Amino acid sequence: MNSINKNASLEQETESTNDDRYLVPGLVRGLAILKLFDQHHQEMTISEIAEKIDVNRSSAFRLIHTLEYCGYLRKMSQKTYALNSQVMELGFNSLSQSSITDLATPLMRELRDKIKIAVHLSILEGTDIVFISNVQSIGSFTSNIHIGTRWPAHATVIGQLILSQLPIAEVKKRYENMSHWQVFSNRTPHNLESLLTRLNEVRGQPFMISWGHFNTDMAACAAPIYNQSNKDITAVLSVSCPISTYTEDKFKDYISNEVIEYANKISKFIYI
Template sequence: MNSTNILLKQDTEANLDDRYLVPGLVRGLAILKLFDQHHQEMTISEIAEKLAVNRSSAFRLIHTLEHCGYLRKMSQKTYALNSNVMELGFNSLSKSSLIDIATPIMRELRDQIEIAVHLSILDNTHIVFVSNVQSNGPFTSNIHIGTRWPAHATVIGQLALSQLSEAEVIARYENFNDWQVYSERTPKNLDALLKRLEDVRQQAFMISWGHFNHDMAACAAPIYSQATQQISAILSVSCPLSSYSEAEFSNEVSKNVVAYADKISKFIYK
């Protein structure tokens, strides 16, 4: 199903009368949605093919979007998004806090996988939970806003630390002596932590299967700022080990966590 049909289907499902739809506007919005990190520039022919319209129709739509400042012509007859696209939502989003933006999306994730969802930030050598959405099942998480955990011992903290340079990590842990060990996977000293972070930097997400809280599973994925491309926060989920099989948690739950972390990242501009 192409992007135009998806948008039309969404409007129908929302009980809108098709007689009031403006097909040209729907197709114009669909063009803007075609551009992403893998398709930063496209030709008229490529856009026409993806929309399943003829080249003449695609040209008129592209010309209109270019005239309005939402597309710009590049070299080699390609087009790319222009800065006006960013301005559509930037003014309101830039005034919204991370928690305001993330919490509704966290609720969507909770409804999808039915377990607790958390938002954390790095604070020196600890992570701090700044937002939580309880599961809609029988389990109630004992993690509260303001709960602090040692960053070196948790997948959340290790992901957050992984964006720092080795020198920055050393500086933070220079006078740190509380290398409490929770399992065989807990770094026991600074050298072990630095080695772990080398591996973490290659990972899109991390899973703990009873490695911090022995009867709990957790999955964490980074949320990035569009402005700096640095990690702004960590999205994570947690549940008793009995909630999912380890394979299910590692494969299915992790995909959802990464997808929703990416979804939040699209709206973070600080």
Template sequence: MNAAKPSDKNHNVYFVPGLHRGLRLLELLARSNETMTVSELAQRLELSRSSAFRLVYTLQYLGFLTTSDDRTFQLGARVLNLGFSFLAKQDILQVARRDLEELRDLCGISTHLAIRDGLDILFLDCIQTRTGFLSNVNVGARLPAYASPMGWVMLSELPNRELIALHKEIPFEPFTEGTPSGIAELMQLVAKSSADGYVLSHGVVEQGGASVTAPIFDRSGNIVAAIDISGPQSAFDQDKLDSFYIPAVRDAAGKISRRLGNAGN
């Protein structure tokens, strides 16, 4: 969970540590591809086993966790209800869906819509290709913004000083050879995405993958989201990257931006 800096002088009085630990536990399970035992949760959260057990018991009682026969835990249906309630309030979903579907049909590649949530990008929609390779990105999935072309596009909204401050204490863990190694390289990639108005990537998030990404602007000219087409490099006609795929993605992003009231894209 991306911790915000305390904004109130009474932070230590108002802050609820137990709630914080419970939310950290939920986010840990959300990021994990596997179920986890109480002991594993305690170790990852640096808590005693008894503290972790009380958190798990409470969250399971409330329906936020479920357990299996091997006494491992995963997110429960009540978490999904919260997530779906959040997604239902994102007007951009309704605005973008038609254009994402048309882009998918035009290119024959899965399309995605994401927003930036602090240090992460959060996927709001995935329109699966009708043929070929299906996307392995699910709605609600997160990626570090520094390690994703969609993140670079959305981080270009920030001034350099804010970009540096945001990543000051963040380790740049490599996903692939295309992951920036530090803030200086990230700033170069962000600046290039801003100058070009898109990002064409090869093997950045996954080895052998490719994507074309473009920003979505609101009526005030702010970048509020990003879309892409992404899949294995074999799904792309490499001779048509500049002449077809990039213009198609930018055109779809422009349509969505105009639906949001932006006159300049």
């Protein structure tokens, strides 16, 4: 290396070393805490965090309290903390250019891990709903829903939620050539008139539940995902499981609240 290049290298090294004095240790440690959370460490105690970033418990508590105050961590219990959805907004500019499946899948996995049943993402195509993402349940039950599976929109809570946001004229146009209306239970609309009546009942609801109304031995809960640009329903988040998995009351209360919460989390990042 000649003397000019050697001097330039030394200057760069000195400049880099001197730049360390401008670092904010608390910010460095705070970012280090956020990076600790991953698929295998979704919740951690203050003591665990303190050990991993090599600070005392008191320092860890102050850092965690600050991150919680700013919305980047949330307290899960008296002892554990987890990432809050605010973290996703740190990368909003790039996230807003991502596909809905890219944005939704991590939260779908988080929901699955929480309630242990299959989670799905669906859109409307014509008079069908199409499943565009699925996360399998935890346990012995395996959902037979796959990416690309199509179901008649009029007969499902997923389809009814999406159809309910469309103008009546648009619904009539989609179904003007429908000659055979598949009926799965006494709650299935069997013609255009009964479908429009159902959609009028559904419009604006935060969620819908099917308790054996489409598949007789299956329960499903669906909640809309909204596009923040125009407030239209972009897709529907849903979960499904055998009816024997939960009591009907728990499914309608606990499960529905979780589905709504995660549909709202996903909605926050949909601007496409």
